[in-house]
Amino acid sequence: MARKPLIAGNWKMNNTVSEAVVLAQEISNGFERDWLDHVDVAVCPPYVDLKPVRTVFEFDKLRIAVGAQNVFWEPSGAYTGEISIPMLREIGCGYCIVGHSERRELFGETNEDINRKVRALVAEQLNPVRPIVCVGESLAVRDEGSYLAYVDAQVRAAFAGVDVSEVAEAVIAYEPIWAIGTGRTATPEQAQEVCAAIRATVTELFGAERAVSMRVLYGGSMNEGNASLLLAQPDIDGGLIGGASLQAKSFLSIVREAL
Numbered sequence: 001m002a003r004k005p006l007i008a009g010n011w012k013m014n015n016t017v018s019e020a021v022v023l024a025q026e027i028s029n030g031f032e033r034d035w036l037d038h039v040d041v042a043v044c045p046p047y048v049d050l051k052p053v054r055t056v057f058e059f060d061k062l063r064i065a066v067g068a069q070n071v072f073w074e075p076s077g078a079y080t081g082e083i084s085i086p087m088l089r090e091i092g093c094g095y096c097i098v099g100h101s102e103r104r105e106l107f108g109e110t111n112e113d114i115n116r117k118v119r120a121l122v123a124e125q126l127n128p129v130r131p132i133v134c135v136g137e138s139l140a141v142r143d144e145g146s147y148l149a150y151v152d153a154q155v156r157a158a159f160a161g162v163d164v165s166e167v168a169e170a171v172i173a174y175e176p177i178w179a180i181g182t183g184r185t186a187t188p189e190q191a192q193e194v195c196a197a198i199r200a201t202v203t204e205l206f207g208a209e210r211a212v213s214m215r216v217l218y219g220g221s222m223n224e225g226n227a228s229l230l231l232a233q234p235d236i237d238g239g240l241i242g243g244a245s246l247q248a249k250s251f252l253s254i255v256r257e258a259l
Contacts, residue, residue: 005231005258006171006215006238008042008067008132009245010097011049020049024056026248031062031255039238039258042067042095043245047083050091058092067095067132070103073120085120085129093129096121097240099158100134101177111157118158122166130169132240133158134219135198139178147176148197155201164206171215172198173240179220181242185230191218192233199235224250227257 015023024043035041042065045053054066072082088096098121099114114133121131135154137147155172174194179185186194195216203211218230219240230236238258244250 003213003215003237004038004040006040006042006217007241007251007255007258008044008095008097008173008217008238009241009251010069010100010219011043011045011245012069012102012242013046014246015045015049017049017052020045021052021056023246023248024053027064027251028056028060028062030248030252031064033062035255035259036063039255041065041255044069044095044097050088050093054092065094066092067097068093068129069097069100071096071098071117071121071129073116085124088129089124089127095130095132095171097173098131098133099154101136101175101180105177111154114158115160118170119162122162122170125166128169130171132171132173132217134173134175134240136175136177136180136220142176142178148194151194151198152201155198156205159205164210167206167210167214171217172202173217173219174198175219175240181221183221185221185223185226186218188226188229188233191220191230192235195233195235222254224253224257227254231258 044067050066057064068088075084075086098117103109118131121129135151137150141147141150176186198216199211202214215237217238217240218236222239222241223244
């Protein structure tokens with residue numbers, strides 16, 4: 001089964017509203033509409049930029065999705081500073097990044113927190129906000145050789161208690177922590193090994209049919225120079241792009257490589 005690639009840009013904590021609008025317009029101006037017949041594209045700006053960026057794409061009648069970088073699992077309540085799934089849905093978010101390593105490391109998010117977010121996201125089948133579930137190992141785990149078991153455990157923890165009927169739209173992103181923002185990238189072979197192992201775990205959890213259809217992305221310093229080799233791997237179905245998504249030229253170049 002041919003999986004349609006997904007290229008998603010994670011803007012992290014970058015771009016004020018005015019800067020985000022300029023970047024979104026630059027992406028729109030350089031985008032060929034027929035690309036979307038062959039690749040899905042999303043950008044994940046900070047919360048305050050979500051609506052303005054979506055407005056740019058809507059005005060230009062361009063089906064680039066917007067996604068959030070995080071979410072809370074409760075629909076409402078006394079959770080100062082948090083954002084709910086209904087809020088994201090009303091803005092028009094198509095995706096939400098869950099469990100990014102920076103959230104895990106800097107903000108203490110646990111596997112249990114990530115599981116609560118995944119379960120909340122996949123529970124809504126109508127007009128879903130699709131989770132992009134991030135997994136990946138540190139350099140210490142990589143060097144000791146236990147990285148496949150480590151990533152396997154992260155996938156199992158993230159999807160604990162989730163039914164096979166709920167994961168049709170879910171995405172997994174393999175982001176080796178040692179390659180995020182460091183300029184050091186996993187080789188195509190290293191990335192393929194782990195992405196294939198992730199698909200094997202999904203097969204055990206949800207069956208072969210779901211594993212074949214689920215998209216597995218690679219993140220971790222994917223850029224114009226290495227995207228073609230990474231995207232050529234059989235179990236890599238796109239990229240979660242960090243720094244290279246902050247410039248329209250480089251982001252569009254990666255999208256073209258996924259066609």
